[in-house]
Amino acid sequence: MAGAAWECVVQDPDLIPTPLPRRNGWRPLEVRRIDRPSPLRLLAVLVGLSRMMARLAWMRLAGRWDSRTAARLLRGFLESMGGAWIKVGQILAMRNDVWSAAFCNELSLLQDRACAFPAxxxxxxxxxxxxRRVGDVFSHFDDVPIAAASLCQVHRAQLRRRRAWVAVKVQRPHASAFLAYDVRWIGVGAALLDGLGLAAHLQWREMVRQMRAIIEEELDYRIEAASMQRLQGTLGEQGIYVPDVHEEYCSRQVVVMEFVEGVALSELLRVRGSDPALAERWMFENNIRRSKVAKTMMHSLFHQIFIDNLWHGDLHPGNILLLRDSRLAFIDFGMAGSLDVEYLNNYKMYIGAINSDKFMLAADLMLMLSGVLPPLNVHEVRQKIADALQRWKWRARMKNGTFSEKSLSSSTFEIGQITMAYRFAPNWTLLKLGRAYNAVDLAIGAFYPEIDYTAAIAEFHRAQAPRRMSQVVADGQKSMAESMTMASMHTRRFRENTLMVQPAQSPGGDLLAFTARTMRNLLAAGFAYLAAACLFQADPALIEDALGTGSGWYRLIAGFPRLDGDVWLVFLTVLGLTTLRFHTLARRLGRAPLRLPMPER
Incomplete structure (x- = not known):
């Protein structure tokens, strides 16, 4: 596909906006030489993590707990660490089935900032x-970078052959070594949490695996260049500009692309926060209408997902450039997503059912999309999902509702909370889709919160019906009855074949579960006794005040042989870990996963 379709595209000069005056307090990037990761980096991480945990513990004990403040503290820690820790935050922000909406939204604001490195x-x-030598490729190369992040920085340069101004994205020295170091220790932490059975339903190791996959993709800039080339054609049809890629100068660590003259939406939002009049004058001067920009962002995301099956995975305000006449340009294609065709077709049916107010059918399809289910009452979960979708549809139609109530991500958040309550395994396909929706929601919410979601969605369908929507809407309308019948048939069979309560176990399974629970309880009692004995030997007054010297429990605790502190530490650690292992085993024996019957091909 790299032939004529990817001829060099040049930005229309008539779309270049006037410069936006820099806000007060703007500072140039700090420059610092990058060396290989130091063994002391782990110490810095542990110190920062300890400080954050201490502040969170104080908030909890003082009764001042607030999820947004907690997320802000976590965000500050992750930003200070950079590298793989930024990816940890991005993965956590995707888990709207676990955390509150305020927590996820705060983590979605993670700024991947870093010092620049020398030219x-x-x-x-x-x-x-x-x-090749820099001087052989570029006739001019700005040594001062225009942007810097934990994985890269960007320089402005001019190609020697074409005389075109380009943006040169350069990977940070030793980036792969830093990330490998961080991921290794993050993996150790995840394995420890998994081994102890702490919040096992969060699937810590799977989260680390997803993070590794994201990092591996972002470290290979050839993937980003290929995504840009593909999206240049599809987004261009929507009137959205994508920089041209100079493929001959791209590699695993370097991307050379056209330099786009525009103003980042994030920059306009900052100026509007400090000087609203200046921001309004600039938008009027460049014929930028907030309603049109917001609809373009939303329609573009729908087009990318449902028609092109290739979407920009990180459309936060920093990656959206404003051009004249309410036109947009997208940059930074390090994260792009697509779906398996069969999964996409099922997802289209799910969205179609919501649009048609067929909420019970949509709930059935959501269960089908979820793959592996735990033992559950299907009718109950199905009804809760349908009710959540219906509530969102009502909220989206309200004229006086808040943006957060009407946003697309609010529906995915509420469904995520339901699936979490029933211990569904994380569905990373849906979570990645949710991340794309959430990024656009945050951008629209900050720029044009008055948007009418239902009207914008209806307008998108009307606009696409004569063209590519023939593959989605026209085909869907032509076979709607067939599709609905098939979906009903599959979901009816699913409900008939799925146990409505916890599945019965064999006598052997019951015996194992009973044994594991008994051992857990005995070990927990033993741990409590030994902990009390340890406290008594450290400070007898604590136990005397609590139990009194005449009680049988006091005599039992006081009679335990005296041990050294190191022996106590080993003793309690081994017993505590063993107790946790039996607790995990008891839970697993009590809950066997149930695989959803899939439609026959």
Missing amino acids: DQARRVIEASIG
């Missing part, structure tokens, strides 16, 4: 990666 290091990375 000589950037030049060495470029030359080693593309195998």
